[in-house]
Amino acid sequence: MSIVALSTPAGRSAVAVVRMSGENSIEIAKKVFSPFPKSPNLLKVGNLDTGDFVERAMCVYFEAPKSFTGENMVEFHCHGGMAIVTSVIQVLLDNGARMAQNGEFSKRAFINGKMNLSETEGVIEMIDAETTAAVKAGENLLANNLGKKSVALQDKLLDLIAKTEVALDYPEEDLEEQTLLETQKETQEILDEIEKLLSTVKAGKIAKYGIDVAIAGETNVGKSSLLNALLGYDRAIVSSTAGTTRDTLDAHLTYKDTKFNFVDTAGIRQTDNEIERLGIDRAKKTMKEADLVLFVVNGKPLAQQEKTLYVLNKCDEIDYSNVNREDCVVTSAKDNKGIEELKEKIYKMFCADEIYSSGQMLTNARHVDCLNRAKEKLQIVVDNLFCTTVDCSALNIRDAWSALGEITGTTATEEIIDRIYSKFCLGK
Ligand SMILES: Nc1nc2c(ncn2[C@@H]2O[C@H](COP(=O)(O)OP(=O)(O)OP(=O)(O)O)[C@@H](O)[C@H]2O)c(=O)[nH]1
Ligand SMILES: [Mg+2]
Known part of the structure; x- marks a missing residue:
């Protein structure tokens, strides 16, 4: 059955796009739009008779399988505005279409083999992206880079399964130690590749959500001034x-392709004031959770500490010429000195490597989960190969193979597929 939905955001807009997909969608469209485009892939102006009024709109159709869903598809580009859109959708429903469910266009694209599961998820990641780093990560998914990797790993696992199955078929011939060693080595290699993929999770999180930066230190050192200088306006x-x-x-700042999520905090000092103490507790919690702490000082930096950059502030008053440490940046929040250098330093700490700039990192929790499950199963194989039965190992390898297949969706159950697409938005 043909499905229909508004594909642009609901509300007032210059243009709204209503999409329809399904075998009879072209027939339905011909009933309401004239003159109907003579050939596919061409946007034509015409009249869309909604019954309530005639909307001057544009129409384009795509013929199966050369469309997003792989089915016949029609798009109407009408004037934005809910009354217009509601009538347009209604006349399509009256002529035999039904309302699409969330993610149903993408789900049809998946079912018709136009895209695999992770590719369709790439589209969503791109739509949801708030920074160009996140767009790139989404594009990588859409380009099937992760899909190809997981399929390649699955192929290697299939080879391993074949090998172990030989042992199952001929149980009288004990699997030689040599073969076991080989299996162990090959499994470990696959494990290493999975680990390598999983090591990009942090970069993926940063591309998607940004770098969480806590601004902390004693009172009056210029933390809030630093925040304002970083943002370029008076926030605090x-x-x-x-x-x-x-x-x-x-407060948030987009620097280059990445979001910096700054949190200014209460100055840390001994105090009897209850409110201030609560603030200091929050400051400590923020520091703990942050990806990076900018620890602001007026004077000597403390000892080097994990995920900490010392910001030696008030350089207009204090001489820092004798400090030469990698984890220090000299600034004057008052005179806007060293602020760009600080931003660049933060960026380089998290975003300088090739993986980040290529966008080839994991940004989707579901993919991470699939890889983690595969990893767990293969770790069992590596750890127990010599003290367990061959069929037990074969079973674990199969489970790992299946977990990896969920990334592209080949081994995902209908239930999982439904659950994933229902989280997509309407019209997608
Ligand atoms: N000379 C100079 N003064 C600064 C600089 N940065 C901040 N100040 C001054 O230092 C004082 C404290 O600044 P804040 O930004 O409020 O310091 P804070 O660390 O947020 O202080 P608390 O919120 O009380 O912990 C203000 O009078 C600022 O004008 C700087 O780079 N140079
Ligand atoms: Mg402050």
Whole structure:
């Protein structure tokens, strides 16, 4: 049955696109739109008779299998606005289409073999992307780079399964130690490749959500001033009274292709004031959870610490010429000195490597889960190969193969497929 949905956001807009997919979608469209385009893939202006009014719109159709879903498809580009869109959709429903469910266009593309599961997820990642780094990661999924890798790993596992099955078919011939060693080595190699993929999770998280940066330090060192300087506008209250900032304060900045999520925090000091103490607790929690702590000081940096950059602030008043440490940046929040250098340093810490710039990293929790499950099963094989039965190992290898297949969807059950697509938005 043909499905129909609004593919652009609901509300007022210059143009709204209503999409229809299914075998009889061209027939339905011909009943309401004239003159109907003479050939596919051409956008034509015409009249769309909704019954309520005649909408001057544009129409394009695509013939199966050369369409997004692989089915016949029609798109109407009408004037934006909910009354228009509602009538357009209604007349299509009256002529035999039904409302699409969430993700149903993508699901049909998957079922018709136009895209595999991770490719369709790539489309969603691109739509949801807030930074160009996240767009690139989505494009990589859509280009099937992860799909190809997981299929290649599956192929290797199939070879392993074949080998172990020989042993199952001829149980009287004990699997030689040599063969077992080989199996162990090959399994370990596949494990290493999975590990390599999983090692990109952090970069993927940063591409998708940004770098969480806590701005911390003692009171009055210029944390809030630094936040304002980084953002380029006055976000936080600044004053010469120690203990100005109490609550945590979030602000975002897009630098190059990546989002920086700054959190300004209360200055850390001994205090009897309950509110301030609560603020300091929050500051400590923020530091703990952050990807990076900018620890602001007016004077000597402390000892080197994990995920910490020391910001030696107030350089307009303090001489830092004797400090020469990799984990220090000299700034004056007041005079806007060292601020660009600081941004660049943060960027380089997280985004400088090739994996990040190529966008080939894991950004989707489902893919991470599939890889982790495959990893677990293969680890069991490697750890127990010499003290377990061959069929037990074969079973674990099969499970790993199946977990990897869920990435592209070949081994995913209908239930899983339905669940994934139902999370997509309407019209997608
Ligand atoms: N000379 C100079 N003064 C600065 C600089 N940065 C901040 N200040 C001043 O230092 C004082 C404290 O600045 P804030 O930004 O409020 O410091 P804070 O660390 O957020 O302070 P709390 O919120 O109280 O912990 C203010 O008077 C600022 O104007 C700087 O680079 N140079
Ligand atoms: Mg402050």
